[in-house]
Structures are given as structure tokens and as C-alpha cells.
Amino acid sequence: MAETTTTAAQSGMKPGRRPGTKKAALYAGIALLILLVPIYFQAAPGLGFLVRIFVIVGIWVLLALGLNIVVGYAGLLDLGYIAFYAMGAYAGVLIGQATSGVLGGATYWVMLIPGALAGAITGIALGFPVLRLRGDYLAIVTLGFGEIVRIALNNDFLGLSNGATGLPRGSEVMVQPGMIDWLSSNVHFMTPFGGEFVFTSNVFWYFVVVLLCLIAIVVINRLDDSRLGRAWVAMRENEVAAAACGINITTQKLWAFSLGALSGGVAGVTFAYVQQFISPESFTFMESVFVVCIVVLGGMGSIPGVIVGALLIKGIPDLIQGLAVAGVFKVSGDVNSMITGYRFLVFGLLMVVMMAVRPQGIIPSARRARELRPEDERILEEEDQQMWDVEHRDPGPVDHP
Amino acid sequence: MTRNRRRFFALVAVVAMLSMVVTGCSAKTEQSTGGEGGKQPVTVVIGVGAPLTDGAVALGKGMSRGTKLAVSQANESQELKDLGLTIEVVEGDDKGDPTTGGNVATQFTSNQKLLGVMGHLNSGVTRVAVKIYNQGNVVQVSPANTAVDLTKMGMKNYFRVCTTDDVQGPTAADYAYKVFGAKRAYVVDDSTVYGVGLAAEWAKQFAADGGTVAGTEKTGDKDTDFKALVSKIKAANVDIVYYGGMYNTVALLSKQLKETGVKAPVMSGDGCYDPEYIKLAGATNAEGDFCSSIGYPVDKLPKAQEFKAAYAEEFPGEAIAAYDAYSYDAAQAIINAIVKVAKEMGTDKLASVDGKKAIIAAVAASNFEGVTGNVSFDEKGDTTNKVVSIYVVKDGAWVPAE
């Protein structure tokens, strides 16, 4: 049962293999779904808010994909990941506001570069002194760093961040991508779902976020099989052994840290332009915790897992309230406030139950699933089976030290 | 196709199907309640956007109660019964967080029957939400946003019934210097948009009046430990401490100051005009503390007395919080606009784009006697009622100061 599952998933992940017709059909199905989802929700009465929830969830997928590199692949627990998100967002807005006169409608697209760089540079700057620390020490130091960044932003550090009031300042507005206006005034049609579809800014951001996530997924998939990816796995399994095999631990950790931070920076810029306003309260420690929860709950190192995790943690609570607020369900005020009140209680309980029942996450990555229950005889056997499988079926490049 | 992926897509498919079922249901209810012509009974919705589970919950729940009171009174009025119009209140919990607030705003605008939003409490939340309401032609009337910048964003759908920091701060500073006679002050803020703005305006005016600002400090908005700050203030030897913040922090600072033997009273803004303040600080500690609040004292307005009585009847045992009366007035502004448009265009046109635009115009033209004084707006959406009153704690209650 489970053996075939993981083995197949492993082979399914491998890029570069000739896609069969089944696979082509699958990708076509995904593409169709991605395309239809916003059209359906935007047009169906009362469900427009779901498109925005998808946008926010998408940004969290991007964040979680980045943290996934750090936690899931390289095995470094980062509890201050939101700091990179904040750096990206603030860099994107500050530089964007300064240059938008020249860049106009292209501001957002250009800002992805400084945003990504801001994230990556912060990652390297923090990573350099602290990456030699052991697991939980690293966790607390990153936590401290996240708080330092937030407090500095909140206190208008160097007069840049405008403190708690947030950016953009006063009556300034952020320039939106030029396409939004054109799309929203030109693309609209009647749908069979009960309403007219209008290409709103939410729909636009939905597609941008999906695109960014797809790019991240492809990059991460390639990385996973690269020399770097394998070095990370070796390092996560056993640092000493990996170092003995000639892997430069610090360099590899720094790569993981800065790549993860880069993704966080991109997510930050996108968040800032979606919301058109940023303030330090969006970058609290709890947000860092949420990203870690997404990664672990979804399944460390697993891309579908991260997507499901983000949907569950960032999507469902808002969805439940949203259906009531948007008038889809007619509920009395008492029930509504009960839903609002109890959702986090249930959510906390679910996290505990989930970890007890399925600590490897909802959709565990094939590789991780094998390590997570080492005491489980069945999986040990499976591991042997899988090693055999891999060695006999995969002629691709394998690093033999 | 692997098993894992199959499971994943099965999940997605289930979610998609569920949502379609859900919309199916909603479409049905739409037909049964909507219908043709203006004679059919019509239900419309006013949203309350406020922190209900996190952030300044006491104030958020109060905002909700104020709105519910206004709506339930309206629903009983003959005017609405004649029109066949029922108004419902839907609560949206923004948790005091801009991103959540953005989601709530999108949910409100997605609601086909929603005509206006009474909210939000936090200026940061409004910064995000107001643009979303603007796109959906939904009118927003805030009872509590005091950040000056908000009405400079050029949003035609945004109004507020409270005055801004640049009116409230200076009035309080003048009182502190001229009436109370304070010469040296210590100014603290809670690092939020609200607190920073208020404290800065207060300090500016106090210095302009000729007072000395002996020091300024910042705290967090959830802090409870002010001991180090208290020692600092004690050493500064001041006549008054101004703290721009909400009741939960200011009350504790006041308590910890008085317990250390500091005699100087604490002064703050409308976020402290709440009985919770005195409960938290302890009546003896709070004695003599000041706060400023918008509008005339409740006792001076006949409408306010009615409000107090109706409130006590509708929510027995609940104390009136800082923004309840403003929320009542803000909701009243929206209700009046809805009634006006319903009479002019018919109840069936209310939820159309034109109807919503007409509601925005009607709110802009508001002019009625509310609980907090006259409610009308200038061209930017700020209230024209710029009266600020100073209150003092006397015998365990906020009373108007002379």
C-alpha cells in the first residue's frame, strides 16, 4: 500500500522524464482548474471574496515554499522567517515609491528584484554569524531577529519605515500594475455561474501569485535533484557525516537560508502591492509561527503538502467567517459570533490531533516520509525496497561520494 | 498519476463541488427573498467591521452593540415597516489586523445585500479596507478612526463621526496647561497609529503653550510591565503624564505610577473614555486622571439620555464603551441614507450600483442630531462636529471636567 505510494510519488517528482499521456492530461486538468477557479468564484453571487482569500493563501504558499527550503530541505528551524518577508515588502514599497514616477505601471514587476535581493541579503547577513548554531539555538536566534526587525520597523528606524503608521505615507498611493485597469475595463463576460465575470484586481493578483508559485515550484523541484539539494539532504540527515563527505556545511546552509529568504522577499513585495499598504503589525512572530505550521502540517519538504497546509491554515478560518459575512449562509448573529469565536479553538485542537495521528504532515514528501518513523519496521523495509528501486530504475545523475 | 496526487486532487474537487453547492443554495435564497417590485419585503445588511476576538475586543464588541441598537430601533420604526424594509447586522471580525481587515472588507463587498459598513476601529485596518469598499461602491462610516491622513486618501465613500488627532490632542494639551496648570509633562505613546498621532499632537501643542516636555517614551500596545518607565517618569518629576494609547495599557501605567507614589495624573485620549479604564487601574489610582473625548458630555444632550436608557434596556448589564455612541450615530447615518434612497429609488434598487452610489451621496449629505452631537460631514468625509470634551475620574467614574 504505502510502499507503492511513496515509490510512485518519488518517481512522479522526477523532472525530465517523458510525460505520458496521463500526465499531460493531469497537467491540463490543473491548468483548467487554475483558470476556472477565479472565473467561477468571481462570477458566482457572494463568493467574490474567495478570490482574495486565494490571493492571500497564494502569498502564504510562496512564503511556505521558501521556508520549506530552509526547514524541509536543509533542516534548519527558522522562527523569524517573517523578517525576510518584511524586508521584501518594505524594500519594495520604499524603492517603488521613489521610482514609480519613472517606472509607472511596471513598478511592481521591477520591484520584485530589489524585494528579492533585500530578502536574500538579509538572509546572508543573519545567516553568516548564526548558522553554526545547533538546531534550537538557531530557532531562538532567528526568533529574536524577527522581533528585532519588527520593533525597528515599528519605531521608524532611520526614519524609513514610518513606524506603526505604515507605508505608503499620508496621502501617497502605490502605483498599481498598469494591466489591472485595462483588464478590469475590457475583460468581462457573462458566465453560466449566475453572474458576470469582471477581471478585477483580485483576479489579476490571483494569476500573478499562481505564476510566482509555479516558478518557485519548478525552481525548487530542480534544486531538489541538483547537487545542492542532495547536499542539503545529506546535511539534514547527519551533519558530521555530510561534512566528512566533503560538503561545506556553512556554505550549504547559507545557500538554503538565502534562497528561502529570497522567496520570502518576493512574497513580501507581492503582499505589499496586493494590499497597497504595509505596517509592522503584519510581520509579527505569530506570522512566523503560521508559516512553520503550514510547512510542518502540510508535510515537510512536500510541495503539494505546503499548498494544502496554506489552504488549511490561512484559507479555512477566513472562509468560514467569510461565508457568513458575505451572506452565502444565512446565520443568526449568535451562530456567526460562535463560528468566529470557536474557529481558533478547533484549529488549535486540530493541530494537536494532526500531529498525534500523522506527524509527517498531510502530504508527506516521499523522502521525508521514510525518515520520520524510523522505528516503524514496515517503513524500514520499504526504505530498502525504495533504495533498490532508485538504484535500479533511475539512471539519472546520482552523486556518489 | 500517483496516489498522493490523486488524493490531493480529489480534495480540491470536493472543495470545488462543495462551494458550487453552497452557491446553489445562496442563489435559491436570493430568489425567494429578493423578487420583483418594491412591495415585496426586502432585507438589506449593514456590516460591522471591528475587532471581536483579538485586539481591543471590549471596544469592538461595544461598536457592534451600538450598531445593533440603532438597527433594531430602525426596524421597529413605522418608516421601515411602510417600506417593507428590514435591516440586518452582520459582524466581520477584523482582529485589529490590516490583512484580516482586507479579507473582511472583501467579504462585505461580496455580500449582495450589504449596503454599508459601520467600522473599523483601527486606522491601519481602514487604510486597507477603504479601498476595497471604494471599488465595491460601499459606504464606510467609522466611529473611531482618528488618524489625520485617512481622509486625505481621496476616498469618496469614507466618512467618520469622530474628530481627528489634530483636534483632540491640542484641545487636551490646552486643558492640561491652561486649566489644570501643568508645566512639566512626560509624553508616552503605545507605538500604534492612534497613540503615536495623538501623543505627537499633544506634545506639540503643550510645548507651544509654553509647557516643558520633560521626556518622551514608547511602549508596546500590549505591554503590562511599565515599572522601568515608572521609575523614569518618577525621576523626571513632572506635573502630568500624557499617554497616547488604549485603556488597557494606559490604565496599567496609571496604576503602577500611583502605586510608586507618583502624584501626577495621567491624561489620554478617547480610547480611555471607558469604565474598563477605572476597573483596571483601580478607582483610587485612577482618581484625578483625565481623558479627552469627542462631542459634548452625554448629560448635556437630550438624545444621549434616550440612548443611555435604550442601551440599558437592550443590553442589560453591559456598560457603554468608548465608541458605542459613535457607532450608534455612524449606523444611524447609514440607516438614514438607506431610507432616503429607498424612498427615492424604491427598495429593489437599493443594492444596485446606482443605489449604492446614491447611498454614499446621501451619507455625505447627512445632517441630523445624533447622540454625540450634530452629525454632518465636510467634503473630505471628516465630521463637522469638532467638539472635544475633557473628562476626569471622580469617585470611580468619568465625569466632565470643568
Added chain:
Amino acid sequence: MTFSYVVEQTINGVTLGGLYALVALGYTLVYGILLMINFAHSELFMMGGYVGLGVLKVLADPAVADKAGMGFLKPIQAFFMSGGVGFVALMVATFLVSAVVVGFLGVIIERFAYRPLRHAPRLAPLISAIGVSIFLQNAVLLWISSKQLPYSRADGVQFVTATTAFSVAGVDVSTMQVFIIVTSLVLLALLDTFVSKTRTGRAMRATSQDAEAAGLMGVDINRVIALAFFIGPALGAVAGVFNGMYYGSVKFNMGFIPGIKSFTAAVIGGIGNLRGAMLGGFMLGIIESLAAGFISNAYRDVIAFIVLILVLVFRPGGLLGEAVAEKV
């Protein structure tokens, strides 16, 4: 700035440090044995504050006895409010009940949320702990109050007067400060003796060094872990009650910041090391207080975290922690 000001800020810091130390012990005890960050510990600290307030209200708030059907409390309250022996009994009852209730809560949490995960990957208990933390916060929010509750009687009178106890050379020291500093030092000394001198303490130390080997030597691992999960939260609860009395309120999310700080304190001292946690707690409290007093109140947390980073960069095992060799 006068000398008395420096002393006063230091006393503020020592008091805060005492609270941190009490909470930090809970983190360090659990970490020493299970190598996990008990994220829910900060919520147990919070629960301690609430339970303590409940006990105080029942035993010494006339408003509670005045409620219908609660009249039987009147004679009991008369004793506890009589001052002298009554006051001491009130304090003992409050701290004891709070510590025991929260201690058992800790044991229950361990049993249901962490024990099933003992062989799971290292992050699983962390997530479970975050889940417990969210659950407890929301349970208090829903079932007790979402408001910040004053730590006093309904009529606003404090259970323990917090006014100045004595003044020496212009330095004011409050009753609460003396109370907190003395109690925390006594509790820390007791715990230290317990762990280093008693048989059970030896079992705890053995388990923390090598749980498997200790198990083979006849130590009941489950009992030791349960004990650690009783003692830690019990001390946290004491700190929670003090926190309420000293600062004057409780709120459902009050545990978060002290929790992070106390964990920081445990790490500064060398996590897993009991004396380290105490040292780290007092150090962090004093540093924070002086930072707030002399540099900036807004940056006190930043300074605390910078100290943490510096300590770890130069002494990766914390001040009293041993440099642990990587297990191969």
C-alpha cells in the same frame, strides 16, 4: 541620573528577572529531558494567573460571596480577609492551588499532546505545542473573558497592597517586589536542592543525560517526564500569579511576551541547565530594566535579543551550558 535611580531600576530588573527565572525553569526542565521547546508553557503561565485570580476572588472578594447561593463563603472570607494569619493563609492557598492545578494541567498536556509524539520527528511536538497554546488561549478567551481583567476585588481593592514597603536613601522598594524576589529565590533554591540532592532528582538528571540508559537502570522515564511537566508549569503558575498581582491584570494572551523572554533567558543561561535558567532570568531582567531606564523603553526587547545573539555567537552553548558534542 542619580545613584538611587540606578538602584531602583536594578531592583525593577531583579523582580522582573525573578519572574523570568521561574518561567524559564519550565522551559529548561522540559528541554533538558525531552529536547523540545514546550511552546505551551507561556500559556500555563497565563493559566496560573487566572487560577490564582479565581482563588483570590472566591476566598477574599466580598462581591463573590454576595452573589446568590454563595453566602456560605462569608465566614470563610472573614477568616482570609482578617489580615495576619488570614493573609498568610490566603497567599499560601492562592499559590498552592494555582501551582497544583496548573501543574496537573501540564501533566495532562504532556500525556495527550506530547507523549504520543515522543518518537516523532523533532518538529512534531513543537507544532503540537503551538496547537495547545492556541487552544488554551482561545479556551480562556471564550470561556472566561476576552477582556483584560483587573487583578483586584470587584470594588477595586488590591488583594496585596503594592505600595512602597520601605525607602532607603531615596530608593523605594514595594511590598510586591520584596515578596517576588524572596519567593522566587526560595523556590529556586528548593528546586536546586531537590534536583541535586534527592533520589528523584538524580533520576531526573540521569534521564536528561540519556533517557534510554536511565530507563535501563530502572528509572521510570514516564514518571520523570510527568514530574518535569508538573514542576515546570507549577513554577510558571506561581510566576503567573505574581505577574497578575505585580502588574495588575490578566489577559488571555498575556503569556506570549514573557514566554519568549523566559525562553530567551533559558537559552542565555544554557538551555537544559537549571542554574543557567536562573542566572539567565535575572540577567535578562536586569538588562531589560536598565536598557529601558537608560536607553529606550521601545528598544528594550531589541537589546534583550541582541544580548541573546551575542551570547550565542561567542558562547554557543549559553553561559553555563556545556558545548555539546554533535552526536555521531
